[in-house]
Amino acid sequence: MEDTDLVILWGSNARETHPIFFHHVLKGVRKGARLYVVDPRRTSSARWADVWLGLDVGSDIALANAIGSEIIAAGLQNRAFIENATSDFGAYREAVQPYTLENAEKLTGVPASVIRELAHAYARADRAQLCWTLGITEHHNAVDNVLALINLALLTGHVGRYGSGVNPLRGQNNVQGGGDMGALPDRLPGFQHVENAELRAKFDKAWNVKVPPKKGLHLSGMFEAMELGKFHALYVIGENPLQSEADQRRCERLLRGLEFLVVQDILLTPTGELAHVVLPAAAGWCESEGTVTSSERRVQRVRKAVDPPVGARDDIEILSDLAGRLGHHWGRLTAEDIWNEVRRLSPVHAGMSYARLEALGGIQWPCYDESHPGELFLHSRLWQRPVVGPRAQFSVVEFEPPVDALDETYPIRLTTGRRLDSFNTGVQTSRYRSPLREPERLDLSPEDGARYGLTEGERVRVSSRRASVEVQVRFDPSLRPGLAFLTIHFQDVVATNLLTIDATDPKSGTAEFKATAIRIDKLAERPGAQGRARLQPAP
């Protein structure tokens, strides 16, 4: 990130959500890299940018395809790379052709000249990084959004080289590690597909059980299954779905409808309050041993620094005991024992002994054996001639507006996000006294504030097609009319996710947190307030 010529942050406010990563971006910027930020809001990250492209919420594919189209029209695509390492370029070229700069301006709001500038700068840069976060993935077409960006990297060859690449920034300290370990519906540890008989056999043998041959459900799928009455028991470890999932009302109804809900967590979360059984757990990062994997695939050690409170137990201990009750006696396992099992079964982790993790301060997978240094970036194979392994495929993706459409009744686009000093649903961060924290409020453009006759600090009712919440308003000049912003940090106070839609991406199961249609109504005067007529709801 520090040795690159151009950085695009797309749907990412890394300044606040990945502050230390942003240090590295700024090191690059100080060395001369140009920074482009694509975000509906002019965020604190966007304010560092050479150019901010404030697209309309959910128009990412239109913008990406227009950039691709312009690069091809200007003949700036990396022909050698495309020929050597990719497939389906023809279909892509054809598909993006209608996304002219002018059309994209209409779909995204971003002036054609600015789109053109980004297209040319990205294509001409010697080295370029394309990073994204939830602004890309919390949409009903999340995977398509990602594919649209990957297309751009393939088009220009900005992938698999030092200083060039695509970077999805992970939101949690071990969300990558969860995937590594097989906490995906279709994968076993090390990303080995569960429906691949040969791979499965390895696990069957090692574990002396029959691993079910069919992939499982992702979270949104589970809720769908609950809705269909096909899903009866849920074991939640370290999640707070009641507050983190879109359309909270539905979520609560479904969780309450379960026959058996187990929650294992370090704190009694609102989800835990619904549970039949709560298993108090030790905090993974400071009360137990183990590893986590960061956004850059770096496996690093977490260590026990303090004892958990009385009654809270290490996750390994809880799971081992549970297994014992179910008839599988694993004995007393240490974190390292389990890790060594991972190394035996997952080739990409094979070389990462605790000793090496300690000595090297972490290793980036893949690391195939104990002489392997780990890999700084992936996809270097695409630059081999001929390419090693399968070619990287261009994907045809089309722009689709957000599911929750704006209309006269719900004219404002609400998008959600995070602030620097808080984290997700605030289970952990609400416990420290951050001087930055203000009461949760709905951010509105000053123009909308005036249009609805609001004053700053006034409480309003925010309604979506699903529910209403009351919240104070704040005027934020980084927003334009028709765009509003709420965080998800204070669900107890402002249950943002009552408003959001559960339209989920069919491929990844991510809900469209980023695009909700809302209306804003002034609250009725309190009894006792004099001289003012009851205000009618705003149009």
Added chain:
Amino acid sequence: MDQRDQKDPWLSHQPRPPVIPTPRGPVPVPPTFPPRRQLSLTVNGRKVSVAEGTTLLEALRGIGIDTPTLCYLETLTPVNVCRICVVEVEGSRTLVPACSRKVEEGMVVKTDTERVRLSRRLVVEFLASSVDVSTSPQIQAYMNRYGARPQRFGPASPPAGHRDAARAGYHEATDGSRAATVGQPVKKDNELYYRDYGKCILCYKCVEACGTDAQNTFAIAVAGHGFEARISTEHAIPLPESACVYCGNCIGVCPTGALMFASEYEMRQSGTWDESRQTQTDTICPYCGVGCTTTLHVQDGKIVKVTSPLDKDVTRGHLCVKGRFGWQFVQIRDPGSERR
């Protein structure tokens, strides 16, 4: 597949399996630069060879010569302002700061001459006579090492309340009977840390960490002029009104305890701070996916402060407000403690 199967979440949605794990390609390496020229220099009569671009400080440390530093930190751009690392270089009219001076071919360096010792001693005396160094073990060690006697300059003047308003280029008349100091009231304007600028040696580290070398927030800078130069927000406004984002990186680099975590400050005030009873454990921050190493300082089973090691490429000693301060939640889970 009939309609019902389409609806069955177990069977619907078959994305094409991505290529993970990716087939093995060549192991990527950062681009290599042409090997650097070796330069030779003489240190205290001994021939030494180092790579071009090495600073004198690195060269000296490389051969085990312990060179004192205060304003230098591996992770920050050398500002060479404290001048305690000065050494003698043949041909140079003045002493040169080892921290920033690059080695040149044929340099002849002396590190322990009377001239060097005098400047180092005076630097320590200047600091100890004008600043409260009671929470800086480093400066106290240097005082012993160089035989500093700051009391030679007379008794310290009492703290002044108006340093923030000092006008550049002017000072109050002195009769010389008391040694001017930077003594002033402690600033406490937020829950997370204290600023006791009566302990500030103006090493610029906090400004660098808040600015271009890490955080790029620029909430503080060196304001004013001369002896009245000071670390300040604009118009000396309290931190909560300033740009401060409470990353605490300034505290992480402060060598004198002028900037201190509220937890540490308050324990010191109440006499319960005891480093001999503390352990330090490296782990990974529980928040976002960047993977910052945090060092938990634990006393009596409680986290008392969080720092970050300098030698990790990801953090280089720097954290954000969540990693630095957002650890309380693990400690308020004792049985019976209320939720939220």
Added chain:
Amino acid sequence: MDIHLAKIEPALEEREAVNSVLGAPESGWSGGERRIDLEGHCAFGGHRSQAQRHLLLPVLHAIQSRLGWITPGALNYTCQRLDLPPAEAYAVASFYGLFSLTPRPRRVLHICDDIACMTRGAEELCGRVEQRLGPPSTDTLDGKATWYRSPCLGLCERAPAALISFAGERPCEGVFAPADPNRIIAALQAEGRDAARESPDRFDVKASVPQAGQPGLTLLKRAGRIDAESIDDYRAQGGFETLRRAFSLGRSWVVREVSASGLVGRGGAAFPTGKKWDPANRPVYLVCNADESEPGTFKDRVVMEADPFSVIEAMTIAGYATGCERGYLYLRGEYPLAGERLAHAVTMARQRGFLGDDILGQGVRFDVEIRRGAGAYICGEETALFNSIEGYRGEPRNKPPFPTQFGLFGKPTVVNNVETLINVLLIVEKGGERFATMGTSGSTGPKLFSVSGHVARPGVYEVPFGATLRQLIELAGGVSGSGRLQAVLLGGAAGTFVSPGELDTPLTFEGTRAIGAVLGSGAVVLFDDTVDLRKVLLRIAAFFRDESCGQCVPCRVGTVRQEELLQRLARGRPIGSTEEELNLLKEIAQAMRDASICGLGQTASSAVESALRRWRLFPPGA
């Protein structure tokens, strides 16, 4: 940048002051009117907006001269315009003595109480003013005005000196020298916006250049003989002919001749100009250091006031010879008349094609921008000067790297003092070899001396290198005051004292070195035997304590400890014995000399030490 601004809406006056330098804002995102319909989907910033930082100092000047102080609203708006963190802007503003960050009356009087003015009644003047206006730094005249004691204002030949500045819609500044309390207070009270503009003293060649009109002058040949505001007059006296000659003989010829001339820098450090001009360095910027602030020094001011076009012509030749296309002239903030005349000279030179993209139709590109300092002696140090131009605090950088490699904006830079540059005109006219025949073998060419203090005809004198101190004093009409010379301070506050027994020392670099003195900037301040030299030393010590930028420990604290120690000695209240104190003083001096970053700290004890070597000012037991 994600700067954090205060929620202050700038007042019209504040906005106008800032816009007078920056122009109207381009975008609603940078302080302009919000046009969300046009700009709601894109914004530009980053490297482009960061590149404006160098405009900070001019903007601060504009605010100060419009409002009388740097108001929070104006500073906040400046930050919004320049994409600059407020703490940084505040840090820069609070560095400079001429700026006020707290409310201050719009009329400000500075009275010099420095060493040269001390000899000519500065204390009495301050006393009289204090009687009428109250103590310094307090509001007076019904809150309309305030006054300060000031370090040397560079008007030593007309001491005692005062500087007056009126902020407002039509700001103005002027000097009074010699200052009469009635006259300056009348000016401070004057009604009508032009009152102050008319009353101050303008340049008076007889008072400043006693040799004016004499044959044989080279650097001062035009002083008093031309209208300093007329380019036609300048051209009629051969102006810009030297530039033509330089063009016709070529760049490398000029560089070669400058090397051959043996010219060394006249600012104080005496570095060979030819080496600075080495084309191998590929310099990008040419900087003329006109931040003449050394107490007792005023020669550059006189040159700029008497013959401003020559400075511009010399810079253009230097720019041409070294291949720089951009020149900066950094002028001391306390020199309003020089600033006015230079600005006029630049405008006229541009109009006539002596500056610009195609000078004299020769395809040579060069232009000059004038930057004003704001009351910081340290900015005369070349790297501090670069930082100041760039919009940072005027803190010196560690050297190496030297300006020839890493100078202004990080680019290779040629930096020369005013006097050095006008010598180049002479070299181009005569050729380097002939120039080298003037003066001595170690110090070639003519030299300007600023002679002040107890001397009959103070002023700037031009003599060839090699003249003795005695000859210079005689040229200036001999010792005045009591008529009995006690001491001469050579080179200003950073210089050295010499005694009457050393008057036959030739005023050359090598000659002064031989007696353990320095020539420095060429300041020569005479003290008769009625002067209490201890007071002079205390004034010098106070000067360095004020002017230390505060960056490095030896200078920041050393200058304080030096002043405290001298105060104790002067009051006869040493800690321990006087001898112990004198030893401690030596240690302080050595640490400052050895370990300070720049010349300021390195020379902050030089005058004090030289005096103590020559006289027993603090006898033991006294």
